[in-house]
Amino acid sequence: MFMLIWKNIARRRTQSTLTVTITMLTVLVFVMVLGVFQTVTQGLALSRERLGADAILIPKYASAKGDDLLFTAIPENIYMPIEVVEQAKQLEGVAAMSPQFYCQTLALGCCDPGEEARIIGYDSETDFILKPYLDEDSQNGITSDQLIVGRNFEDDDLVGYNYMILGKKFKVVSMLQPTGTGMDSTIFMDWHTAQDMCLESEVLREDWTKRDPHDYISVIMIKFADGVDPDAFVKQVEDSGMEAKCLLTGDTISSLQSQLEITMQVMFALWLASLLIAVLSLVGRFNALAKERKKEIGLLRAIGLKKGQVFGLIIGETCTMALMGGILGSAIALLCMNPVIALLKDAFKLSPSVWTTSLALLCGAAGVALAGLLGFAAAVSPAWKSASMDPQAAITQGEVN
Amino acid sequence: MEICKLEHIHKDYRMGEIVTPLKDISLTVNQGDFIAVEGPSGIGKSTLLYVMGTLLQSDEGTYTYGGKDVSKFSDSEKSEFRAKKIGFLFQDSTMIQALTLRENLIFTQGVGAKKDLKKVDELLYQFGLEDRADFFPHQLSGGQRRRAMAARCLIHEPELILADEPTNDLDEHWSEEIIRILKEQAEKGTAVVMVTHNARWASMATRRLRLEDGILTDITE
Numbered sequence: 053m054f055m056l057i058w059k060n061i062a063r064r065r066t067q068s069t070l071t072v073t074i075t076m077l078t079v080l081v082f083v084m085v086l087g088v089f090q091t092v093t094q095g096l097a098l099s100r101e102r103l104g105a106d107a108i109l110i111p112k113y114a115s116a117k118g119d120d121l122l123f124t125a126i127p128e129n130i131y132m133p134i135e136v137v138e139q140a141k142q143l144e145g146v147a148a149m150s151p152q153f154y155c156q157t158l159a160l161g162c163c164d165p166g167e168e169a170r171i172i173g174y175d176s177e178t179d180f181i182l183k184p185y186l187d188e189d190s191q192n193g194i195t196s197d198q199l200i201v202g203r204n205f206e207d208d209d210l211v212g213y214n215y216m217i218l219g220k221k222f223k224v225v226s227m228l229q230p231t232g233t234g235m236d237s238t239i240f241m242d243w244h245t246a247q248d249m250c251l252e253s254e255v256l257r258e259d260w261t262k263r264d265p266h267d268y269i270s271v272i273m274i275k276f277a278d279g280v281d282p283d284a285f286v287k288q289v290e291d292s293g294m295e296a297k298c299l300l301t302g303d304t305i306s307s308l309q310s311q312l313e314i315t316m317q318v319m320f321a322l323w324l325a326s327l328l329i330a331v332l333s334l335v336g337r338f339n340a341l342a343k344e345r346k347k348e349i350g351l352l353r354a355i356g357l358k359k360g361q362v363f364g365l366i367i368g369e370t371c372t373m374a375l376m377g378g379i380l381g382s383a384i385a386l387l388c389m390n391p392v393i394a395l396l397k398d399a400f401k402l403s404p405s406v407w408t409t410s411l412a413l414l415c416g417a418a419g420v421a422l423a424g425l426l427g428f429a430a431a432v433s434p435a436w437k438s439a440s441m442d443p444q445a446a447i448t449q450g451e452v453n
Numbered sequence: 454m455e456i457c458k459l460e461h462i463h464k465d466y467r468m469g470e471i472v473t474p475l476k477d478i479s480l481t482v483n484q485g486d487f488i489a490v491e492g493p494s495g496i497g498k499s500t501l502l503y504v505m506g507t508l509l510q511s512d513e514g515t516y517t518y519g520g521k522d523v524s525k526f527s528d529s530e531k532s533e534f535r536a537k538k539i540g541f542l543f544q545d546s547t548m549i550q551a552l553t554l555r556e557n558l559i560f561t562q563g564v565g566a567k568k569d570l571k572k573v574d575e576l577l578y579q580f581g582l583e584d585r586a587d588f589f590p591h592q593l594s595g596g597q598r599r600r601a602m603a604a605r606c607l608i609h610e611p612e613l614i615l616a617d618e619p620t621n622d623l624d625e626h627w628s629e630e631i632i633r634i635l636k637e638q639a640e641k642g643t644a645v646v647m648v649t650h651n652a653r654w655a656s657m658a659t660r661r662l663r664l665e666d667g668i669l670t671d672i673t674e
Contacts, residue, residue: 056551056552
């Protein structure tokens with residue numbers, strides 16, 4: 053029986069290729085939509101879970117958006133007076149706070165990650181943002197000639213390598229675990245070192261001719277104490293008169309999530325439409341195939357094949373073709389996922405979580421399962437009609453056809 | 454020894470008007486019978502073979518095979534019955550298009566049944582098809598396909614062969630050869646019921662029946 057299934061597929065090469073192609077395209081789109089959805093959703097969930105900061109204080113008149121600050125390495129040269137740090141300490145409900153100094157976004161000649169790399173100076177004494185992603189040895193801080201780099205820079209471990217940044221030599225002492233945020237594309241150094249570099253570097257000095265970078269910071273990451281009402285905290289910042297405004301990270305993630313949900317809904321709707329087209333065209337194809345083979349089906353019944361065997365034969369053929377399409381579609385989709393995620397990263401201004409092997413296998417398996425279901429669903433009615441046909445009618449009508 | 458018995462078989466087709474190819478058919482087929490059924494075209498000779506082969510259910514009458522009422526068989530039992538007992542040689546070329554000639558014969562030995570490849574080769578030789586064994590049906594001439602169908606009809610050593618115009622598409626030599634093989638099968642104990650227009654081939658049968666107005670008449674001389 054398996055031989056006959058395979059021979060039937062191989063003999064009708066053009067028709068089989070068409071069936072495989074229809075299924076392949078449907079599964080390809082499905083796996084990509086599913087993969088993107090899973091990756092981005094998990095990335096957002098990871099960000100929400102591991103972000104650490106509940107709020108960010110940024111300069112009062114800065115136009116920077118929360119999603120740019122949190123999820124991308126887009127340069128944000130925003131600065132506010134360092135006094136804001138002291139003022140922020142007076143705010144109620146602050147469990148922890150840590151200032152950061154945004155230096156510059158640069159293309160680094162010697163360790164160019166292939167995309168823009170943001171350089172941030174962080175305060176290792178107060179930091180609570182990087183710590184969860186660092187190994188124990190690096191959690192106690194770094195010196196002025198040391199760097200911590202995000203996971204997007206290199207597949208291999210960069211720890212121990214030396215790099216020249218704007219004429220100054222640094223040694224990488226740690227790499228962050230993947231975060232699913234812009235931190236993955238960021239180089240971290242001591243914040244005082246970053247401020248020093250703004251004066252020492254010819255490239256950066258031009259921006260600091262009239263002011264001293266040591267008197268400024270870019271943002272303050274804030275962790276709330278238990279029970280703090282986020283909206284009340286925002287109001288408190290507004291009322292304090294300080295040169296800063298407050299962005300709630302939860303709001304930023306929620307806003308991104310809702311944008312994403314709408315986009316994903318549209319993508320799923322389009323995919324459903326393509327699924328419907330695929331089902332209809334496959335039903336049409338399998339119906340035509342059953343009609344074309346009426347006489348042969350009559351013969352099979354005449355030489356003793358039971359209804360169930362004829363049904364199994366047709367379903368076996370269609371499911372085999374569908375599974376071939378499913379495997380091909382899944383494989384191509386998985387191969388395309390990395391470039392697609394890179395495109396989405398730019399489009400959505402976010403860093404989706406790492407595309408893991410287990411997630412890839414899960415999406416691929418779902419694609420193959422869908423293909424099997426698609427083949428079965430499209431063929432079940434024509435297969436049953438063919439199998440249930442009166443053998444004599446099948447032979448005589450088949451002759452007429 | 455009786456193989457099968459048809460008693461007062463009646464069959465109507467409803468195609469706008471009612472057509473009755475089999476009005477009142479009674480026939481007993483014994484082991485070793487070589488029966489020729491004659492009659493004009495469209496009179497119902499093929500319908501009679503379809504009823505005997507359980508491909509078509511009669512409206513009235515009883516059909517017993519080996520003493521069992523075939524009309525009471527389930528669909529699955531009928532399939533099993535056809536696979537083991539009946540050898541069909543259809544009027545038109547009917548073969549599994551995706552399989553080669555050899556594979557067609559092997560497949561007809563039964564899904565899951567033990568395959569007798571020696572028997573396959575013997576039949577291919579007997580019907581002069583040994584050099585066409587790996588050809589697909591569409592690569593064979595009409596006569597070769599007819600011979601292939603005859604070989605397929607014998608591959609599982611049926612008790613009852615139902616041959617509908619077995620010499621269609623065949624030249625004189627192979628027509629004679631097919632009739633000779635059918636006769637030889639009957640002499641070995643297989644019952645053969647053959648539908649034919651050709652009086653010469655009909656005269657080689659042990660019994661000659663004429664179907665007219667839905668009734669069988671024995672015209673054996």
